Amino acid sequence: MPSSNLPRRIAAVDGVSCCLVMHIFIFAVTFSLASFWTTYARAQVQAQGFAVERFYPAAPGGGWMVMDELNMRGRLGGVVAISSGYAYKPLQLTASDGSQHLSVIKHQSFADVGVAVTHENLRFYLNLTSPLIIKGQSGSLGAYQFTDPDVSVGRIPDLISDARVGFDARLFGEYNSPLRFGLGAQLMIPNGIRSDYDTDGKFRGMLRALFAGDTGMLTTAAQLGVHIRTLNDAPTPGSPRGSELLFGIAAGPKFAVTRDKRIRAIIGPELYGETAFKSFLGSTTTALEGLITGRIESTTEQDSQLRVKLSTGRGLHQQFGAPEWRVVFGVEMFDWYE
Amino acid sequence: MILELAGEPAAESAQCLAGCVIRQHAIGRDLRGLAAAVLVFLPATARAQVTAAPRPDEQFDVMNLLSHNGLHDIKDESWNAYGQFTWISSYKAPFSARYTNLNNGINTSSLSTNGEHSFTGTFTVFLGVRLWSGAEAYYVPEVISERPLSNLKGLGAVQNFELQKGGTETPQIYRSRSYLRQTIGLGGKRVVKDSDPMQLGTVVDSRRLVLTAGSFSILDFLDKNTFSGDLRRQFTNLAFMTYNAYDFGSDARGYSWGGVAELYYDDWALRYGRITPPKNPNALEQEFRIYKLYGDQIELEHKHQLFGQAGAVRVLGYRNRENIGRFDDAVAAHQADPTKNATTCTSYNYGSTNVNAPDLCWVRRPNIKMGIGLNLEQHITDDIGVFFRGMISDGQTEVDAYFSTDRSVSFGALSNGTVWHRPADITGIGAGLGWISKAHANYLRAGGIDGFIGDGNINQAMESVVEAFYNVNVITSVWLGADYQRITNPAFNADRGPVNIFSGRVHAEF
Numbered sequence: 044m045p046s047s048n049l050p051r052r053i054a055a056v057d058g059v060s061c062c063l064v065m066h067i068f069i070f071a072v073t074f075s076l077a078s079f080w081t082t083y084a085r086a087q088v089q090a091q092g093f094a095v096e097r098f099y100p101a102a103p104g105g106g107w108m109v110m111d112e113l114n115m116r117g118r119l120g121g122v123v124a125i126s127s128g129y130a131y132k133p134l135q136l137t138a139s140d141g142s143q144h145l146s147v148i149k150h151q152s153f154a155d156v157g158v159a160v161t162h163e164n165l166r167f168y169l170n171l172t173s174p175l176i177i178k179g180q181s182g183s184l185g186a187y188q189f190t191d192p193d194v195s196v197g198r199i200p201d202l203i204s205d206a207r208v209g210f211d212a213r214l215f216g217e218y219n220s221p222l223r224f225g226l227g228a229q230l231m232i233p234n235g236i237r238s239d240y241d242t243d244g245k246f247r248g249m250l251r252a253l254f255a256g257d258t259g260m261l262t263t264a265a266q267l268g269v270h271i272r273t274l275n276d277a278p279t280p281g282s283p284r285g286s287e288l289l290f291g292i293a294a295g296p297k298f299a300v301t302r303d304k305r306i307r308a309i310i311g312p313e314l315y316g317e318t319a320f321k322s323f324l325g326s327t328t329t330a331l332e333g334l335i336t337g338r339i340e341s342t343t344e345q346d347s348q349l350r351v352k353l354s355t356g357r358g359l360h361q362q363f364g365a366p367e368w369r370v371v372f373g374v375e376m377f378d379w380y381e
Numbered sequence: 382m383i384l385e386l387a388g389e390p391a392a393e394s395a396q397c398l399a400g401c402v403i404r405q406h407a408i409g410r411d412l413r414g415l416a417a418a419v420l421v422f423l424p425a426t427a428r429a430q431v432t433a434a435p436r437p438d439e440q441f442d443v444m445n446l447l448s449h450n451g452l453h454d455i456k457d458e459s460w461n462a463y464g465q466f467t468w469i470s471s472y473k474a475p476f477s478a479r480y481t482n483l484n485n486g487i488n489t490s491s492l493s494t495n496g497e498h499s500f501t502g503t504f505t506v507f508l509g510v511r512l513w514s515g516a517e518a519y520y521v522p523e524v525i526s527e528r529p530l531s532n533l534k535g536l537g538a539v540q541n542f543e544l545q546k547g548g549t550e551t552p553q554i555y556r557s558r559s560y561l562r563q564t565i566g567l568g569g570k571r572v573v574k575d576s577d578p579m580q581l582g583t584v585v586d587s588r589r590l591v592l593t594a595g596s597f598s599i600l601d602f603l604d605k606n607t608f609s610g611d612l613r614r615q616f617t618n619l620a621f622m623t624y625n626a627y628d629f630g631s632d633a634r635g636y637s638w639g640g641v642a643e644l645y646y647d648d649w650a651l652r653y654g655r656i657t658p659p660k661n662p663n664a665l666e667q668e669f670r671i672y673k674l675y676g677d678q679i680e681l682e683h684k685h686q687l688f689g690q691a692g693a694v695r696v697l698g699y700r701n702r703e704n705i706g707r708f709d710d711a712v713a714a715h716q717a718d719p720t721k722n723a724t725t726c727t728s729y730n731y732g733s734t735n736v737n738a739p740d741l742c743w744v745r746r747p748n749i750k751m752g753i754g755l756n757l758e759q760h761i762t763d764d765i766g767v768f769f770r771g772m773i774s775d776g777q778t779e780v781d782a783y784f785s786t787d788r789s790v791s792f793g794a795l796s797n798g799t800v801w802h803r804p805a806d807i808t809g810i811g812a813g814l815g816w817i818s819k820a821h822a823n824y825l826r827a828g829g830i831d832g833f834i835g836d837g838n839i840n841q842a843m844e845s846v847v848e849a850f851y852n853v854n855v856i857t858s859v860w861l862g863a864d865y866q867r868i869t870n871p872a873f874n875a876d877r878g879p880v881n882i883f884s885g886r887v888h889a890e891f
Contacts, residue, residue, distance in 0.1 A: 119452050123460060123510045156520050156559075158462070158508060169506075171522050173556055197660070200596065200632050200667045201555040203522060234554040347459055376510060378459065380452045 087188045090279050092237040094205055095134050095148050095177075097317065097330055097364035099249075100126050102168045102209055102227070103159035104377050108336045108354040109315050110264035110293040111211065113225045113255045116218040120161035120379030122168075126352075127154045127175075128371035133364055134240070136184050136280045147189045147281070148240055149179040151366070153204075161379065164213040164225075172204050174241050187279055192239040204241035206232040211253065225253040227268075243274040243283065251289060257297075262309060265292040270317060277321070281363065284319035284328050291315030293336065300339065310337040313354070316365065330365035332358050347378035441857040442891055444576050456573075458581040463507040464891045465578075467613045469541050471499045471884040473530050478877035483837020484723075484828055486734025490835035492535025492871050492880065501527040501543035505557070507578035515565060519579050521558040526550055534833055535872050537786045537815045537844045538620035540882045542612040546633035546663050546832075557636055560595025569647055591643040599629045602641045603652050603680045604697055607758050608768040608795040609811065613888050615795060617864050618848050620813025624754045624772035625789035630658035630676025630701055631782045633665040637676070650682040658703040661729040662745075662781045663832040668704070674747060676701040676782075690760035697772075700751040705778045706741030707748055708824035715739035715827070723829070731830050735837065738828030741779050750778045764799040768792060768811075776818025779831045785872075786815035786844070793848075805854030813846045817873045825873075834872040842875035844868065852886070862886035 099109065103124035106112035134148035152175040159168035177194035194202065209229040216223030229249040235242035251268030268289040276282030295311015316331035318324050334356035341348040352373040358365030444461050447453035455461075475496045482489035505523040512518055527548040533539065558579070569587035576582035579601065593602065600610070600623055609621045619625060631637045639656030656676045660666040668674045678699040685692050714721050715738070723733035726742035733740060754772030761767060769792040776787030793811020797804055817825075822841040829835055845868070852862035864884040871878045 119447070121460065123508070156508075156522075171554070171556070196667075197669050198666045200638065200665065201557065201634060201636060203554045203556050206522075206554055232554070376460075 087183060088186055088279070090147075090187050090189045090282065091276065092192070092240045093274055093276060093283050094231075094235075094243045094247075095240045095364050096130075096151065096153065096172070096174075096204070097133065097332070097366075098128060098130065098153075098369065098371065099207075100124070100155050100157065100170065100371075100373070102166060102211055103157035103170070104161065104166070104168075104375060106309075106338070106350075107264055107293045107313055108334060108352055108371055108373060109313050110266060110291055111225075111227070111253050111255065112262070112264055113211070113213045113216070113223045113253055114218050115161040115164055115166050115211070115213060117161065117379030117381050118163065120159075120377060122157070122159040122161070122375055122377040124157040124159070124373060124375040125155070126157075126371060126373035128152065128354075128369060130366035130369040132361075133366035133369075134179065134281055135361065135367070136189070138184055143184060145180055145182045145184050145189060147179045147191060148177060149191075150176050152176040166209075166211040168207075168209045168211075170207040170209070172207075174202055174204055174235075174239075177240055184280055190238065192241075194239050194241065199239075202235065202241070204235045205243075205247070206234055208232065209249075213253075216256075219257050221256045221258050223253075223255040225255075227251045227253055243272065245273050247272050249289065260296045260298060261294065262297055262311075263292070263294040266290065266315075275321070280327070284321045287317040287319050288323070289315075289317050295336070299342075305342055306339060307342050308337065308339050310335070312336070313356075314359070316360070317363070319363075326360075327362050329360060330358070330363035331360035332356060332365045332369070334369070334371070347376060350375040350377070444582075455576045455582050457583060458509075458511065458576055460508075460510045461576050461581055462509075463578040464505060465507075465613065466502075466504050466887075466889045467543065468502045468887045469500065469543060469617060469884055470886075471530070471540055471882050473497045473499070473540070474881045474883070476878055476880045480836065480838060480876060484733055484735035484738060484830065484835065485837075486732075488732035488734060489531070490534045490731070490733075490830040490833065490872075491531070491837075492877070493531045494877075497530045499528050499530045499541060499544070501525065501541055501548075502552075503543055509579060509581050511581055511583075512561075515563055517562045517564075517581050519558060519560055519562070521556070521579065522554060523557045524552050524554050526552040535836070536868065537784060537817070537834060537871070537873055538618055538625055538813050538846045538868065539784065539833075540619075540846075540866055540868070540884070541617050542619045542622045543617075545635065547665060555634065556596070557634070558595070558597045558601070560593055560597050562591060562593045565590040565592070567646075587645065587647050589645050591645070592640070593643075594640040596636055596638045597641075598631070598636050599639075599641070599654055599656055599676075599678065600635075602643065603654060603678055604695065604754075604756055604770075606695075606756055606768050606770065607693075608766045608809070609758075609770065609791065609793065614807055614852060614860065615809055616793070616811055616848050616850060617884060617886065618813060618846050618866055619784060620789065620791050620815065620846050621793070621811055621848070623783075624697070624752075624756075624770050625784055625786040625791070625813060625815050626752055626772040626774040627697070627699060627754060627789075628701065628750060628752070628774060628781055628783045629678065629699060630656045630703065632657075632659055632667055633663060635782075638667060638669070639671065639675075648684045650680075652678075652680045652682070654678050658701060659782055660704070662703075662705055662741075662779055664729070674703055676703070687759060690762070692757070692759035695756040696753070697756065698751070698753045700749065701781065702747055702749055703781045704745050705748050705750065705781050706744040706746075707778050708741075708818075708820040708829070709777065710744035711739040711741045711829060712824055712827055714743045731832065733828075733830050733835070735828045738830075738837075739824060740829060741824075741831065748778050750781065751775055761794075764804075765794060765796045767794045776821055780833065785817065785821075785831055785833045787818045787821055788816040790814045803854065805860075806852060807854075807860070808849075808851045810849040811847075813848070815844045815873070817841070822873070836872055836874055836877065838876070839873065840875040842870040842873060844870045844873045850886075852888070858890040860886070860888045862888065 104122035211227040231247035318329040322328040340350035448455035566586035567588040637656035641654040723740035730742040752774030795809040798806030
């Protein structure tokens with residue numbers, strides 16, 4: 044019974060054919076998806092992280108929050124400085140077409156302890172910063188995958204990020220003179236984990252020219268320098284591009300807040316930022332921040348002094364680590380022997 | 382693991398104890414100006430709090446230097462800064478054992494039978510500042526580089542107290558302590574507190590309440606012992622740092638957050654502290670729900686004079702409520718369901734690859750662990766002192782933050798070199814004995830491991846360490862030391878050892 048077999052055979056052939064086609068189709072689709080996925084996955088580059096903090100507190104006793112008054116004096120002096128601050132969205136990335144935003148670091152808080160020893164016009168200092176919170180969002184942006192850090196006092200209770208050791212020398216001008224000029228150098232010793240966005244994992248350094256002056260009620264300070272940074276993670280968005288130019292300026296009036304003039308206040312703006320030499324003043328490689336800094340301090344020349352500082356401000360060019368806004372509080376205790 | 386002890390009254394005794402530093406040479410009076418400034422910036426002393434002696438006025442350190450040059454009031458300090466550096470290098474000679482790591486796998490919890498080299502290097506800066514009357518703030522950053530023996534596994538009494546869990550050879554900077562202290566005077570006699578690391582020079586009432594809050598080592602305040610506590614200048618084995626069975630809450634480095642209240646009433650002192658435990662046993666992450674999971678400790682101290690020589694008696698009790706597992710529960714869970722073994726853990730575990738072993742990961746929940754201990758110290762002469770510590774812990778739960786020992790005793794003697802005309806040298810000999818509970822041994826015998834030990838089997842026995850050392854004061858505040866330890870029944874297992882460990886030490890204070 045061929046006829047009776049034929050349909051079965053045809054049916055069988057058709058069945059095989061059908062299965063083959065189906066399998067080939069499934070295989071092709073799977074292969075294509077897998078290939079696409081693999082390619083896509085391969086294209087996703089994991090961002091490694093870096094020291095995202097752009098707020099470098101002034102040397103202990105420096106006066107301003109970021110700028111330096113260069114008012115070292117006395118045969119021997121000592122300063123203890125404690126500051127703490129919070130920055131909102133210091134690392135927010137935006138897709139090139141503006142369609143996507145990713146706050147890799149959304150909340151960043153720190154506590155910094157600094158000590159300095161001064162001798163006449165010289166200052167030696169050490170700053171140790173403990174990140175209190177570094178948290179944000181994970182996600183991808185273009186070809187880059189970002190993993191949010193999870194730093195908190197609970198998770199890493201004793202964390203210290205890059206330690207700063209510095210030396211400043213006032214080369215021109217005297218204490219409180221109209222024009223003072225000095226040079227400063229800092230060494231940043233790597234400590235922490237790159238993926239926590241608290242270190243580059245490499246030594247860094249800063250060389251700065253420092254300017255300051257007091258004329259009547261007005262006090263000013265400025266800096267221009269180089270942040271020697273060997274990490275260049277280009278083209279990862281928001282990442283370091285190697286060494287940077289540092290700049291900043293501050294100015295404000297001094298006025299007594301008590302009748303006996305033993306306590307005075309100074310309030311004024313501080314503008315500061317940095318730009319990568321490799322993309323000088325580029326829109327994504329330049330950061331600019333503005334703070335309004337107010338401080339109250341003793342004017343006594345005899346006893347140890349206390350200075351309390353408060354700053355708040357925002358990123359004027361919110362790129363390259365400048366936050367949306369920031370608030371910082373600081374206390375300095377200092378003393379010297381003539 | 383924990384560092385130098387802070388604390389208590391360096392100046393409250395009038396006698397020079399075995400650890401005290403005797404002047405080797407006077408500071409040059411002509412060191413001034415820049416030299417002083419530069420030296421101030423250098424790290425300062427980890428000067429041992431072991432000395433209950435008056436501070437040697439001319440010991441070389443930054444604060445003395447400044448004081449001698451009229452640049453600092455060391456008797457009434459508004460700030461101080463000290464530092465220390467210690468390098469300890471150890472060699473463990475090969476030893477024999479009937480078996481090693483029967484659990485197999487790469488995550489061994491046995492001490493290797495091969496010869497091994499271990500080291501630690503620490504560098505510490507102690508900063509203190511007076512905030513207002515009676516209030517002080519302390520900040521102590523530290524750098525450590527280390528290589529433990531056998532990844533810090535296989536011993537109940539680790540040979541070098543500086544070793545930290547999770548430490549690396551790459552130097553790590555961390556904040557060991559940052560705390561506030563408020564002293565409230567309640568009258569009595571006036572007591573001089575000498576300038577020291579984590580102690581501003583000042584005068585306080587003999588009756589006072591001292592409140593401390595922040596991050597610290599609980600051993601900065603409790604369980605101090607003149608002759609067995611400052612391991613940077615004394616014994617190096619952990620058995621001598623505190624009770625080896627005192628499983629005080631702390632992170633993997635040995636520090637905690639919390640508060641301590643101390644009530645001093647002349648020769649008596651009562652101390653209470655509540656501190657944070659780790660989130661997972663022996664881990665760095667801290668559990669800050671201190672109202673729910675915590676370590677409580679209370680200590681009563683009395684100082685006395687016996688035949689004209691100073692001494693002290695302390696009784697300490699602790700009670701922890703922590704997320705830990707009971708040994709019996711782990712064994713029972715495995716017996717009831719063998720799929721709940723060491724290789725199938727779905728939560729925090731130590732990575733055992735023994736499919737036939739129970740594991741504490743299955744039974745961790747808030748459990749109670751407690752113990753009570755006795756701490757004695759006594760001068761025999763002005764230059765020789767003896768000590769004793771003994772503690773019993775319940776032994777039902779795993780080690781959460783310190784070490785595996787459930788019951789411990791240590792005793793020994795220290796002497797300085799006055800008799801042989803080297804008064805700044807220090808030498809000592811001591812013994813530390815440790816036991817584990819039956820439940821602990823049953824768990825280990827079944828192949829279980831805890832944070833430090835677990836050979837896959839056990840012939841339960843007392844682990845003992847005998848240690849002898851000699852530290853030569855080579856120049857002013859620098860010591861070179863030689864140390865020998867013999868550890869029998871390592872990890873409480875009579876089928877292994879004994880182990881011989883030879884160490885050298887360099888210690889400097891500024």
